Amino acid sequence: MDIEARAMIEQVCDGILRQVDRAYMAQCGRANTAPDKLWRAMAEGGLFALGMPEEHGGVGGDITAVIYALDLLGRAGIFPTRYVTTQMAMVTLARNANDEQKRRYLAPTIAGDLFWSFALTEADAGTNSFKIRTRAERQANGDYVVNGAKMWITGIHDADWSILVARTSGFDADDRRVGMSAFIIDPKSPGITIKPLDIGVHMADKSNEVVFDNVVVPAGNLLATEGRGLNALFDCLNPERLMAAGLNVGLADYILSKTADYAKMRAPFDVPIGSYQGVQVPMGHAKVRVESARALAYQAAEKYGRGEEAGLESNMAKAAAADAIMAAADIGMNTFGGASLDMQQDMIPFYLWAKFQEIAPINKNVTLCHIAMNSWGLPKSY
Ligand SMILES: Cc1cc2nc3c(=O)[nH]c(=O)nc-3n(C[C@H](O)[C@H](O)[C@H](O)COP(=O)(O)OP(=O)(O)OC[C@H]3O[C@@H](n4cnc5c(N)ncnc54)[C@H](O)[C@@H]3O)c2cc1C
Numbered sequence: 001m002d003i004e005a006r007a008m009i010e011q012v013c014d015g016i017l018r019q020v021d022r023a024y025m026a027q028c029g030r031a032n033t034a035p036d037k038l039w040r041a042m043a044e045g046g047l048f049a050l051g052m053p054e055e056h057g058g059v060g061g062d063i064t065a066v067i068y069a070l071d072l073l074g075r076a077g078i079f080p081t082r083y084v085t086t087q088m089a090m091v092t093l094a095r096n097a098n099d100e101q102k103r104r105y106l107a108p109t110i111a112g113d114l115f116w117s118f119a120l121t122e123a124d125a126g127t128n129s130f131k132i133r134t135r136a137e138r139q140a141n142g143d144y145v146v147n148g149a150k151m152w153i154t155g156i157h158d159a160d161w162s163i164l165v166a167r168t169s170g171f172d173a174d175d176r177r178v179g180m181s182a183f184i185i186d187p188k189s190p191g192i193t194i195k196p197l198d199i200g201v202h203m204a205d206k207s208n209e210v211v212f213d214n215v216v217v218p219a220g221n222l223l224a225t226e227g228r229g230l231n232a233l234f235d236c237l238n239p240e241r242l243m244a245a246g247l248n249v250g251l252a253d254y255i256l257s258k259t260a261d262y263a264k265m266r267a268p269f270d271v272p273i274g275s276y277q278g279v280q281v282p283m284g285h286a287k288v289r290v291e292s293a294r295a296l297a298y299q300a301a302e303k304y305g306r307g308e309e310a311g312l313e314s315n316m317a318k319a320a321a322a323d324a325i326m327a328a329a330d331i332g333m334n335t336f337g338g339a340s341l342d343m344q345q346d347m348i349p350f351y352l353w354a355k356f357q358e359i360a361p362i363n364k365n366v367t368l369c370h371i372a373m374n375s376w377g378l379p380k381s382y
Pocket of ligand 1 (some may be wrong): 119207
């Protein structure tokens with residue numbers, strides 16, 4: 001990424017951060033209300049044009065630009081979940097949509113007019129996405145009828161559109177990649193019931209269970225080729241891991257700065273607790289992890305941006321950033337001591353988020369197994 005691109009992204013993020021700060025996000029989290037001011041500022045600020053093709057209204061560049069924006073927003077303690085789900089949809093559309101779909105869906109999303117969710121996970125399938133059972137049956141007129149249920153779908157209650165991954169044929173053990181298809185769906189379609197889940201993580205958006213009861217999806221909303229939806233899905237998994245990495249290193253820096261401020265001020269034994277090696281050493285260690293993860297994230301993003309296979313690096317960046325934010329949140333909690341449990345101190349949301357990053361969007365075990373498998377050719381374990 002060149003200096004001009006960096007300056008442009010900093011300008012966009014500064015504009016957003018002039019309208020939205022951590023205090024506002026924390027207040028929305030505690031009240032369990034949507035940070036609408038953030039969503040508006042992101043759309044108006046042009047955040048969605050980053051990394052997107054100029055022919056559809058984007059400003060060009062690649063995923064590195066997106067990671068940098070997430071890193072900067074994270075450093076201010078902001079969780080822009082809808083940016084991540086919408087980016088995943090945009091990457092899927094940019095790589096798999098036909099011209100008409102790009103004109104109709106991608107261009108207005110780049111302009112900031114549409115929010116997206118991404119509906120893959122199912123309750124019984126969990127980490128094993130091959131086991132999903134939501135079914136899309138093609139009708140005589142070419143339209144599809146969808147039945148089934150999705151779990152944990154973030155932001156779909158408010159999204160304009162969603163990418164849906166469903167089965168168009170049964171599971172084939174000989175070729176697990178066939179039989180899944182990707183669709184553009186309108187979450188307000190008749191037959192869709194959305195039930196918000198009561199979750200403990202303040203992540204600026206609700207996650208939902210979604211039930212599909214004979215939902216009609218027009219033929220024109222199929223992405224790419226029927227039965228090959230897994231390719232479309234895989235296109236956005238590395239970007240998702242990279243976005244998680246970029247956001248988490250930014251958030252980890254925010255947590256460490258907040259911790260340092262508290263450690264300079266709190267002095268139960270008349271000297272600041274920040275003067276103790278027992279506080280400084282884990283803080284220093286966490287900062288090393290943050291910067292190592294950041295370096296990995298940009299290295300992986302640049303490789304992905306060049307169009308090279310970057311699965312191994314993306315998983316490493318995701319795992320390193322999850323470890324880094326956990327280390328930062330852990331020393332944050334310890335340093336705030338009893339005050340860490342006071343919601344007004346705004347430390348608990350980061351601790352829960354850090355734990356959540358070990359579990360999703362992909363759990364730590366599977367990321368590490370992927371790294372072991374691809375580094376040394378060990379047998380696939382999942
Ligand atoms: C708040 C939230 C928001 C989410 N948003 C979305 C969304 O917008 N769209 C979407 O499609 N999904 C979403 N997800 C789903 C998320 O991606 C899944 O939760 C995740 O993939 C893991 O599935 P699971 O929680 O069912 O875990 P399970 O599959 O039940 O696994 C539980 C644990 O078992 C272990 N484990 C499982 N499999 C293996 C293995 N093969 N090897 C070693 N250990 C293993 C891991 O420790 C794992 O954490 C969201 C989840 C949450 C919690």
